[in-house]
Amino acid sequence: MINSLKTALLFFALITVDVSAQPQRLTEAIGQLHQQLQQPDRQGAHLATQLIDQWIDIPSFTQDAFSSYVEQSLTSYEEVLSEEAFTQLVSAEEERLARAVRDRLVRDLSYHLNRPSLYGVELRDLRAEASGPEGTAQLALIEHGGERTVELELIARAGDWRIVRIALDKIDLGQYYHSLCSDLITQRYSLPVVISRLGEVPYVVLDDFSSTPIGQTPADWGSWRDKDRGKPLLYRVQTSGEHTYMAAQDSGYSVILGKFVHWNPREYPIMTWCWRANALPPGGNEFLNHANDSAAGIYVIFSQNWLHVPKQLKYVWSSTLPEGTIGRRDKLFRPWFFVLESGEENRGKWTFEMVDLVRDHRHKLGGVPAERTIGLGLLTDANSTHSYAEADYADLRVWKREALERRQIVDHCATLRSSSSHGY
Numbered sequence: 001m002i003n004s005l006k007t008a009l010l011f012f013a014l015i016t017v018d019v020s021a022q023p024q025r026l027t028e029a030i031g032q033l034h035q036q037l038q039q040p041d042r043q044g045a046h047l048a049t050q051l052i053d054q055w056i057d058i059p060s061f062t063q064d065a066f067s068s069y070v071e072q073s074l075t076s077y078e079e080v081l082s083e084e085a086f087t088q089l090v091s092a093e094e095e096r097l098a099r100a101v102r103d104r105l106v107r108d109l110s111y112h113l114n115r116p117s118l119y120g121v122e123l124r125d126l127r128a129e130a131s132g133p134e135g136t137a138q139l140a141l142i143e144h145g146g147e148r149t150v151e152l153e154l155i156a157r158a159g160d161w162r163i164v165r166i167a168l169d170k171i172d173l174g175q176y177y178h179s180l181c182s183d184l185i186t187q188r189y190s191l192p193v194v195i196s197r198l199g200e201v202p203y204v205v206l207d208d209f210s211s212t213p214i215g216q217t218p219a220d221w222g223s224w225r226d227k228d229r230g231k232p233l234l235y236r237v238q239t240s241g242e243h244t245y246m247a248a249q250d251s252g253y254s255v256i257l258g259k260f261v262h263w264n265p266r267e268y269p270i271m272t273w274c275w276r277a278n279a280l281p282p283g284g285n286e287f288l289n290h291a292n293d294s295a296a297g298i299y300v301i302f303s304q305n306w307l308h309v310p311k312q313l314k315y316v317w318s319s320t321l322p323e324g325t326i327g328r329r330d331k332l333f334r335p336w337f338f339v340l341e342s343g344e345e346n347r348g349k350w351t352f353e354m355v356d357l358v359r360d361h362r363h364k365l366g367g368v369p370a371e372r373t374i375g376l377g378l379l380t381d382a383n384s385t386h387s388y389a390e391a392d393y394a395d396l397r398v399w400k401r402e403a404l405e406r407r408q409i410v411d412h413c414a415t416l417r418s419s420s421s422h423g424y
Contacts, residue, residue: 278392
């Protein structure tokens, strides 16, 4: 049934025809598609991209398939953002989902346009509503061994018909895509998890900062702690070649930048990222209250205990503690930290990190993590040492364990190194 649903996308080329057009135009459009299907080299990817971008109404199609999922997945932000900022965030995330749906459609159509079993298409019915811009069409996809009926719902915009709904043998394609992600939608996992499912990849890009204009702080990252309100937020997105990253600096404010992002760490337990420490706070030591500064730190916030205290782990680039050190300050509710990089040896260099969240959670927090995380935090700080710290963060991902076992996880910081223009 999956292959049949994907095959339904072949009708897109027919929408070059207005319902008021002469039959000759319709005949020509069908003839052109029929000829393309008979070519030995159909160039499916190019044709699919052209057809989808020209004739499908991606926002309407996506809205029909996913309804209010995006807004529901962002409810954590309602308490920390203004109504206007929340509305803008929802809109931006809906655009991201629409792009993911579009990419899935392109990939599916590209594959099936090159299938030799499909060799023709016929228009069986085309109607326009007299009272409005809506219309319907019925097509027959001709394959070796039989036919499939495709029903379309159309809307007229700017003089052209656009597809807003597709059904193959009464099966709605948008709802099929919804069903692929129904468990994620029910659990209100964050959009990156849905994008990963649609893209059929073994990892989730928690953030690569590519959606934020250069020089700005991402809308879904902020200083959510009460004690950080009003402090300068010295985190800005920058570029290195074609790659984006979060640039952070601190000279005494110590502001944690937080992001609500919900995924299942049991399903995606391996976390990777790229970071670069450019200025280390002298004498920084994560064990000591008077020297508790790190050039770079990433928090993973799994859940909360019954006192609403976060159950979290922190991975740091320490000024002085040896790589491999695990510990925490002798102070109430301090997180366990893991030293992944230390000192000046790699200062100014992009380094690749990989951690096992389930292993580390079991080791220091006990048991397996909750099935839905709360979020992430970034902290570059120099307040305790009264000095200066500077670091960059890029390409935060989580992976399925099978990806590690199959050696699919590679050092994805290499492209940052090759395009780096930093002076260090």
